[in-house]
Amino acid sequence: MKRKILNNLGLKLLSIALAIVFWFLVVIANNPKDSVSFSNIQVNLINTELLEKGNKFYEVLESSDRIRVTVEAPRNVVQELNASDIVAEADVSRLTEVNTIPISFRVLNDDIEILSITGSRDAVLLNVEEKASKWVNVSCDARGDVAEGYIVFNTKLDQTRIEITGPQSVVENIRNAGIEIDVTGATTNVSGNADIHFYDAEGEVVDDSDIVKNADSMHVEVQVLATKEVPVEAAFAGAPEEGYLATGVVECEPSSVMLAGTASALAEISKISIPEKELDITDESGNVEKVVDIRKYLENASLADGSFNGRVTVTVHIEPVVERTLVLSQRNITLVNLPEGYEWGFTEENETYRVRISGLDEAMATVNQNTVQGTIDIGAWMTAGNMQELTTGGYEIPVSIALPDGVSAENEISVRVNIVKLEDE
Numbered sequence: 001m002k003r004k005i006l007n008n009l010g011l012k013l014l015s016i017a018l019a020i021v022f023w024f025l026v027v028i029a030n031n032p033k034d035s036v037s038f039s040n041i042q043v044n045l046i047n048t049e050l051l052e053k054g055n056k057f058y059e060v061l062e063s064s065d066r067i068r069v070t071v072e073a074p075r076n077v078v079q080e081l082n083a084s085d086i087v088a089e090a091d092v093s094r095l096t097e098v099n100t101i102p103i104s105f106r107v108l109n110d111d112i113e114i115l116s117i118t119g120s121r122d123a124v125l126l127n128v129e130e131k132a133s134k135w136v137n138v139s140c141d142a143r144g145d146v147a148e149g150y151i152v153f154n155t156k157l158d159q160t161r162i163e164i165t166g167p168q169s170v171v172e173n174i175r176n177a178g179i180e181i182d183v184t185g186a187t188t189n190v191s192g193n194a195d196i197h198f199y200d201a202e203g204e205v206v207d208d209s210d211i212v213k214n215a216d217s218m219h220v221e222v223q224v225l226a227t228k229e230v231p232v233e234a235a236f237a238g239a240p241e242e243g244y245l246a247t248g249v250v251e252c253e254p255s256s257v258m259l260a261g262t263a264s265a266l267a268e269i270s271k272i273s274i275p276e277k278e279l280d281i282t283d284e285s286g287n288v289e290k291v292v293d294i295r296k297y298l299e300n301a302s303l304a305d306g307s308f309n310g311r312v313t314v315t316v317h318i319e320p321v322v323e324r325t326l327v328l329s330q331r332n333i334t335l336v337n338l339p340e341g342y343e344w345g346f347t348e349e350n351e352t353y354r355v356r357i358s359g360l361d362e363a364m365a366t367v368n369q370n371t372v373q374g375t376i377d378i379g380a381w382m383t384a385g386n387m388q389e390l391t392t393g394g395y396e397i398p399v400s401i402a403l404p405d406g407v408s409a410e411n412e413i414s415v416r417v418n419i420v421k422l423e424d425e
Contacts, residue, residue: 033115034075038083039068043103043124047092057131057167058092059210060124065090068120069105077112085109086117090124099126132168135161138177138196140220144184151304152183153260154223159215162196166211174198174206181220191221225260227304232257232294234274234314238282245360246281247317248406254312257294261301272297274314281316288316319360323410326355326369333399333415337379339390341423344378347394347416355401356410363406374399376415392421 043065051058069086071078085108090101100123107114140155162177179194195217198206232252240246252274259266274292281288295303295310303310329352335344353374357367376397382390396414403409 032075033072034078035070035072036078036081037068037070038081038086041067041069041083041086041088041119043067043088043090045090045092045101045124050092051095051128055131057129057210059127059129059167061127062125064121064123064125067103070118070120071107071114072116073112073114077114081107081112085112088119095126095128099128100124101126127167129167129169131165132171133163133165134171134174135163136174136177136198138162138179138218140194140222141178141180142183142190142222143180144182146183146186146224149227150187150224151227151260152222153225153302153304156221156223158219162213162215162218164198164208164211164213166208170206170208170210173200174208174211175201179218179220181222183222183224186222186224187226189221189223191219193217193219225302225304226263226266227258227260228266228269229256229258230269230271231255232272232274232312234279234292234316235276236279236281236288236316237276238280238284240281240318241283241285243321244285244318245321245406247319247360247362249317250279251315251317252312253315257308257312258304259298259301260304265300269299269301274312279314279316281318284318285320287318290314321358322361322364323356323358324364324367326357326367326372328353328355328369328372328374328399328401328413330415332370332372333374333376335376335378335417337377338419339378342390342419342421344417344419347418351415353399353413353415355413357403357407358410359403359407363404366404367407373402374413374415375402376400376417390419390421392419394418 045060045065048058067088069088071081071086073081087106087108088103090103092101095101102123103119103121105117105119107117138157138160140157142152142155146152157179164171164174164177177196177198179196181190181192181194183190196213196215198208198211200206232255234250234252236246236250257272259269261269272294274294274297278292279288279290291311291313293310294312330346330350333353338344355372357364376399378390378397381397382388394416395418396416398412398414401409401413
């Protein structure tokens, strides 16, 4: 038997080798090597908690975690492969100094025979930054125009600040947060939920996709009120120093203000009155000026202009008294209410009478002594003296001088007249 086995051993070994080669060639011929590529394979980042523990924030750059993977394997294997069989991983623990992580590839089933597996890139590129947090103020922007005659008076948010966390460069670029709500055509309060947006120092919107915030939206209430413009008036108390008079002109600056309130409340308001207790001109010899906060005199309304602090400057004008003497002739004196059956005449003809008048310069300038009229009222004089009838004789009767407003007579004049009862003639 041994002799039979060893007989022609070389030929036998050659036959076995040739058989193996032929078998291999047959296999290759029937199941050749092939390759397949899968696009948009997600690279899984593992051990990312290492960055989080280091208070780091990472961002994948250039979509480097989405790659194309090519697999070489026998055709029968390739034909059975799917994208879901491919595993691409990048271990954060292998992060390099230039913030890249090598990518490793494999198939889920280790029993599958593959010849090679490669990717369109061999590393994931990261941007790694310090993680930062801060609080930012939140404001509300009412967009659109409310109905004519109405204003947005106030906005109320659930909270006025929000905490944000994210990459230091993004967080530091955010200056404030805001929400928008449409109030177009509104005549009543508007409320609702609105998304929060972030803005930089230039007012441009900041991409907040990498920002973690404690609220994505916020409830807002917008108060819409009617408006009405009303005048501001003021009174004063007291009298100026002797020799001076208040002109009667009281200026308010501003002279009118815009109010906000419900339509029914504003209908009851026609003006804002500053009481006389605010302005005492006692013994003053020049204009009196005082700043008054009118907000305390508003009822069921508010100032519509939020930038106006309610302070009104009130000026009471005071001027020195001007004195002047008029010479009144008899032709400017008239006698009235003389009882029937009497006639009268001046005791002395062509006599003149001196009247001292005083007042403010503007009023005094209107007085012309040639047109000033004096009146002798016999009826009023008899009533004041409890006289029932007149007898013939001479009487000294006071004269009433007609002067414009703001001008007064400092002395009284009397005229002596003769009264004759006609039946006594």
